[in-house]
Amino acid sequence: MKPQFLFAIVFIAFLLSCSDKNTIVSEYVDIPNSKFSFLDTVNFKVPINDTVNNHDVFLQLRTSTDYKWSNMFIFSDIVFPNGKIRSDTFQIFITDKNGHWTGNKSGAMVNFNHYLYRNIKFPIKGEYQFKFNQAMRDTILNEVISLGLKINKLDKQS
Secondary structure, eight states: OOOHHHHHHHHHHHHHHHSTTTTTEEEEEOOGGGGGTTTEEEEEEEEOOOSSSSEEEEEEEEETTTTOOSEEEHHHHHHTSSOOOEEEEEEEEOOOOOSSSSSSTTTTTTEEEEEEEEOOOOOOOEEEEEEEEOSSSSSSSEEEEEEEEEEOOOOOOO
8 A cells, every 4th residue: 555545544534533523514615706796695505314403503704804894694595305495684793893803813814603593403304405695785795705504513411
């Protein structure tokens, strides 16, 4: 066996062992040219097999420090495995009242984790689709780098 192949296998195993066992999905979609149009729909397909435990669902957002608004409105559709749809509108506060970033800033990038749903149970096993569109008055939001979805399984309460 070649040393490079063995190293690759060990490295992948290491990365897998470092992931949070309670994270069902943590995925980002890059926004082309960092221009988030109202016509753009960001989709995530997530297989859910756990209908017993509670979960937290987060919208993850990355912007540059040149993003010009203090907030962002997002239209959200969740398509259940049986075809039913739940639609919501969320407001993400990008800065506080004093203009300070509410997310984690690193250089010219700011990361935001916004709760969409806390402590929920998925009622049906199967593939869920999470669809997001920006809902601001500007038809194109500049400096939006990526949009993500994170779902964590909560530990059972003793």
